[in-house]
Amino acid sequence: MLKSEYLQHVYTQVVTRDPDQREFHQAVLEVLESLDLIVDQHPEYEKHGIIETFVEPERMISFRVPWVDDNGQVHVNRGYRIQFSSAIGPYKGGLRFHPTVNLSILKFLGFEQILKNSLTGLPMGGAKGGADFDPKGKSDAEVMRFCQSFMTELNRHIGQFVDVPAGDIGVGGREIGYMFGQYRRIRGSYDAGVLTGKGLSFGGSLVRTEATGYGLCYLTAEMLKAMKGESFDGKTVVISGSGNVAIFATEKAAQLGGKVVALSDSNGYIHDPNGVNLDVVKDIKLGRRGRIKEYVDAVPGSTYTEGFRGIWNVPCDVALPCATQNEIDEEIAKTIVKNGAIAVAEGANMPCRPEAIRVFQEAGLLFAPAKAANAGGVATSGLEMSQNSMRYAWPFEEVDRRLKDIMTTIFHNAYNASVECGVPGDLVVGANIAGFKKVADVMLAQGLI
Numbered sequence: 001m002l003k004s005e006y007l008q009h010v011y012t013q014v015v016t017r018d019p020d021q022r023e024f025h026q027a028v029l030e031v032l033e034s035l036d037l038i039v040d041q042h043p044e045y046e047k048h049g050i051i052e053t054f055v056e057p058e059r060m061i062s063f064r065v066p067w068v069d070d071n072g073q074v075h076v077n078r079g080y081r082i083q084f085s086s087a088i089g090p091y092k093g094g095l096r097f098h099p100t101v102n103l104s105i106l107k108f109l110g111f112e113q114i115l116k117n118s119l120t121g122l123p124m125g126g127a128k129g130g131a132d133f134d135p136k137g138k139s140d141a142e143v144m145r146f147c148q149s150f151m152t153e154l155n156r157h158i159g160q161f162v163d164v165p166a167g168d169i170g171v172g173g174r175e176i177g178y179m180f181g182q183y184r185r186i187r188g189s190y191d192a193g194v195l196t197g198k199g200l201s202f203g204g205s206l207v208r209t210e211a212t213g214y215g216l217c218y219l220t221a222e223m224l225k226a227m228k229g230e231s232f233d234g235k236t237v238v239i240s241g242s243g244n245v246a247i248f249a250t251e252k253a254a255q256l257g258g259k260v261v262a263l264s265d266s267n268g269y270i271h272d273p274n275g276v277n278l279d280v281v282k283d284i285k286l287g288r289r290g291r292i293k294e295y296v297d298a299v300p301g302s303t304y305t306e307g308f309r310g311i312w313n314v315p316c317d318v319a320l321p322c323a324t325q326n327e328i329d330e331e332i333a334k335t336i337v338k339n340g341a342i343a344v345a346e347g348a349n350m351p352c353r354p355e356a357i358r359v360f361q362e363a364g365l366l367f368a369p370a371k372a373a374n375a376g377g378v379a380t381s382g383l384e385m386s387q388n389s390m391r392y393a394w395p396f397e398e399v400d401r402r403l404k405d406i407m408t409t410i411f412h413n414a415y416n417a418s419v420e421c422g423v424p425g426d427l428v429v430g431a432n433i434a435g436f437k438k439v440a441d442v443m444l445a446q447g448l449i
């Protein structure tokens with residue numbers, strides 16, 4: 001129950017309108033609980049209907065995506081783009097191709113994206129999209145035909161000043177390349193800034209591939225230093241997932257002196273007490289698109305266990321969930337605390353359930369929420385857009401330095417906002433308030449609608 005009647009009314013309306021959208025309710029409630037601490041000092045939010053406007057997407061697009069498999073069989077998937085907010089810039093956010101994709105998941109992701117993008121300090125609104133298509137087990141030609149069909153519809157809704165999609169689960173460099181090619185063919189113009197995460201030879205930015213994982217570690221390192229006088233050096237790290245975010249978080253955590261001992265995929269997890277060999281993981285996941293269990297064939301002394309949640313039984317100092325939403329529940333959180341962790345930072349979007357976050361905070365662990373901790377990906381997408389506008393490409397070190405500065409600033413802005421709200425160190429509240437205030441002020445400045 002929220003203290004503010006106004007916020008409770010907004011939340012009730014959200015639930016009543018779409019009773020089945022549980023992930024969306026969860027994301028909205030977390031933000032409203034933070035706003036509950038400040039809404040009394042801002043009567044203008046209620047007077048101008050800012051919060052009920054903020055929780056309703058500006059536009060939701062849904063379309064069919066027909067495609068033909070290698071045997072000539074026709075399949076029809078459903079595609080979406082949720083254009084949630086364009087208050088501070090063009091809609092911006094990833095595309096997810098996964099069989100679980102539905103409106104609830106995409107609305108929660110699009111909603112979080114507004115606040116995350118605001119935290120980066122760059123002029124980007126919030127969006128998310130995707131399809132209930134499963135790229136797993138499909139040939140390159142099938143993925144290409146799917147991406148072309150998806151873009152045949154999506155192209156009319158996007159553009160460098162309108163909406164700029166990028167990757168997410170199931171959408172990486174290969175898929176962005178196929179979609180960019182189709183956009184260019186249909187539109188007949190080389191609008192490089194229409195997608196981010198592109199190949200380096202057609203407008204992509206150095207560091208975008210690494211950015212979410214690297215940024216997660218930069219923010220975690222700053223949090224460890226500022227709040228505990230600690231660093232990654234000598235720490236044992238467990239990272240769930242083994243996709244884009246997990247792989248490059250592993251790389252950066254190791255560069256900063258940490259030892260990553262476990263990784264997972266949706267089937268199970270590997271444990272390597274000597275520290276995972278990332279070349280082997282990259283070969284399996286990025287080279288062959290294989291399963292994480294293949295790791296044990298290449299690395300003696302490592303083990304594989306079925307069931308992806310079991311990874312959290314492996315003791316660690318720093319936990320970085322980088323797979324998918326709602327992976328860590330209350331019981332798992334208690335195990336992580338019992339095993340002696342000092343910090344948890346979310347690389348995936350909303351990987352921890354609210355009860356789990358409460359367990360971490362009550363036990364005094366440092367906790368960095370996704371909208372701050374994984375903002376490095378979209379921040380670097382913003383830097384890709386800047387380079388596309390300039391028709392220029394910065395060197396790796398330049399983009400990496402800007403990414404590190406952005407992540408450090410996000411940590412301090414969230415921390416300072418938590419202090420101002422009277423809950424010092426609660427980065428959930430800090431990130432929500434710091435992200436929200438900027439968007440709300442712009443909505444007021446630009447007038448309603």
Ligand SMILES: NC(=O)C1=CN([C@@H]2O[C@H](COP(=O)(O)OP(=O)(O)OC[C@H]3O[C@@H](n4cnc5c(N)ncnc54)[C@H](O)[C@@H]3O)[C@@H](O)[C@H]2O)C=CC1
Pocket residue numbers: 167168169170171172212241242243244245246264265266267308322323324325347348349374375377378
């Ligand atoms: N790619 C990016 O730049 C960004 C991604 N994220 C988030 O990071 C998370 C991971 O995304 P990526 O690494 O890009 O995707 P990916 O497609 O490269 O990898 C996804 C990983 O999660 C695992 N996974 C998927 N569903 C799972 C399930 N139900 N149970 C256990 N594991 C599962 C997969 O096996 C794979 O290892 C997602 O929550 C995504 O929204 C957040 C910010 C930016």
Ligand SMILES: O=C(O)CCC(=O)C(=O)O
Pocket residue numbers: 092093094095113116164165166167168196349374375377378379381
């Ligand atoms: O780079 C982007 O635009 C999107 C990144 C993303 O999907 C996310 O931050 O969850």
